[in-house]
Amino acid sequence: MNPLLVYLLLLKANLISFSGLASLPIVHADFVQTYHVLTERQLNTAVAAGRSGPGPAGIYIVSVGYLAAGVPGAVAGYLAVITPAFLVIPLLRLLHEKASNPRLRSAIRAILLSAAGLLLSASIPLGRDALTGWFAVAIAAVSFALLSFTKVETLWVILAAAAIGAGTVWMPMH
Amino acid sequence: MEGMKPSVAALAWIYTKLGNTTFGGGDPTIVALQREFGERRKWLTGEQFALAFSLSRVTPGTNVLAFCAATGYQMSGWAAAMLGVLGASAPSAVLAVWLTLGFESAVGNVYTNAAILAVLAAVTGMMVSSSFALARPSLNRRAWPRVVLLSGGTLLLREVWNISPLQIMVVASTIGALWLEDEAR
Structure with missing residues (x-):
C-alpha cells in the first residue's frame, strides 16, 4: 500500500477520534473492509502490540502502518499519530491571551x-x-506513599516495581 | 509563557524518560509528567496543567501527545513542544513495531508479564497520588465544597453514569465560571 495513502487514512482516523482506541472502528473499516490490506488477526495483533508496550494506546496506529506498508508505512503511521497533537497550540495561545x-x-x-x-x-x-493480590496492593501503597510524601523520581519507582515484579518470578525458580 | 524557563534538552529528556516507561495508556504518563514538572521541579503551575489537560481532551487524536505539545509549549516554546511529542512517542513507536514482529514470544515471557503487572500496580498508586496532589492545594484554601462538588462529582458522573470526560469538563468549567473561587474574584 502507498505510504502516503496509509498516512492520509490513519490521519483521518486520528482526526475524527478523541482518545487512543477510538480510531479503531475507522481503521478497521478502511484497512480491513475497504482496502483489504490487513486481516482481522493482523489488526488484533497491532492493537495488542500497541497496548502491551509503554506509552499511549493510540500508538497501535504505527503497527497498523507497518503491517500495511512495511517500514515506510510505520513512519507514515507515526506521523499520523503525532500530527494532530500540535493542533492544541493555537487553542492554547487563544486562551492564554x-x-x-x-x-x-x-x-x-x-x-x-x-x-x-x-x-x-x-x-x-x-x-x-493490576491489584490482584496483597503483593500488588503493597506495591501500589508504597508507590502512593513515595510519590505523595517524598521527592523521589517517578522513574525509579517504576523501575523498582518492574524489578520486584520480575524478581517474584525469578526467586522461586532459583 | 510564565514562570521559570527550563532548557529544551532537559524537557526532552524528561518527556522521553517518562513517556516510554509508563505502562497503562496515556493517563499514567500525564500523571507522571505532571508530578515531575509541577510538583518536583515547579516548572508548570496548576493552572497551566489544567489548561493543557483540558485542551488536550478536546484536541483530536492521542490526548497524551497533545498534552506533551501543550506543556512543552507552555514551558519552553515550539521546540520543546516538538521534542516533547517526539520524545514521548518515538521510542514507544519503535517498540510497538518490534512487539508486532515478535508479539507472541514477547508477551508470553513470564518475567515480562510479572514486571508489567508490578508496574501497573505502581502506576495505580501513582495515579491516586496525583489525584490527591491536584486536590490538596484547594483543601488548604477553605475551598473544600468546590473539591467535594468538582472532584467528587466528577468521580460520581464517570463511575455511576459513565458520562464522558469531555462533557464533565464542560460542566466543571461552567460551574467554575459561574461560582468564582475566592482568589479569582
Missing part, C-alpha cells in the same frame, strides 16, 4: 479539580486489573 479574566481563571481551577476526579476514576479499572 484571556488568562487574566477572573471567570476563565476560576473555570480553569474548576477543571483542575475535575481532573483530580477523572484521574481517580481512570485509576479504578487499572487497579481492578
Whole structure:
C-alpha cells in the first residue's frame, strides 16, 4: 500500500477520534473492509502490540502502518499519530491571551479539580486489573506513599516495581 | 509563557524518560509528567496543567501527545513542544513495531508479564497520588465544597453514569465560571 495513502487514512482516523482506541472502528473499516490490506488477526495483533508496550494506546496506529506498508508505512503511521497533537497550540495561545479574566481563571481551577476526579476514576479499572493480590496492593501503597510524601523520581519507582515484579518470578525458580 | 524557563534538552529528556516507561495508556504518563514538572521541579503551575489537560481532551487524536505539545509549549516554546511529542512517542513507536514482529514470544515471557503487572500496580498508586496532589492545594484554601462538588462529582458522573470526560469538563468549567473561587474574584 502507498505510504502516503496509509498516512492520509490513519490521519483521518486520528482526526475524527478523541482518545487512543477510538480510531479503531475507522481503521478497521478502511484497512480491513475497504482496502483489504490487513486481516482481522493482523489488526488484533497491532492493537495488542500497541497496548502491551509503554506509552499511549493510540500508538497501535504505527503497527497498523507497518503491517500495511512495511517500514515506510510505520513512519507514515507515526506521523499520523503525532500530527494532530500540535493542533492544541493555537487553542492554547487563544486562551492564554484571556488568562487574566477572573471567570476563565476560576473555570480553569474548576477543571483542575475535575481532573483530580477523572484521574481517580481512570485509576479504578487499572487497579481492578493490576491489584490482584496483597503483593500488588503493597506495591501500589508504597508507590502512593513515595510519590505523595517524598521527592523521589517517578522513574525509579517504576523501575523498582518492574524489578520486584520480575524478581517474584525469578526467586522461586532459583 | 510564565514562570521559570527550563532548557529544551532537559524537557526532552524528561518527556522521553517518562513517556516510554509508563505502562497503562496515556493517563499514567500525564500523571507522571505532571508530578515531575509541577510538583518536583515547579516548572508548570496548576493552572497551566489544567489548561493543557483540558485542551488536550478536546484536541483530536492521542490526548497524551497533545498534552506533551501543550506543556512543552507552555514551558519552553515550539521546540520543546516538538521534542516533547517526539520524545514521548518515538521510542514507544519503535517498540510497538518490534512487539508486532515478535508479539507472541514477547508477551508470553513470564518475567515480562510479572514486571508489567508490578508496574501497573505502581502506576495505580501513582495515579491516586496525583489525584490527591491536584486536590490538596484547594483543601488548604477553605475551598473544600468546590473539591467535594468538582472532584467528587466528577468521580460520581464517570463511575455511576459513565458520562464522558469531555462533557464533565464542560460542566466543571461552567460551574467554575459561574461560582468564582475566592482568589479569582
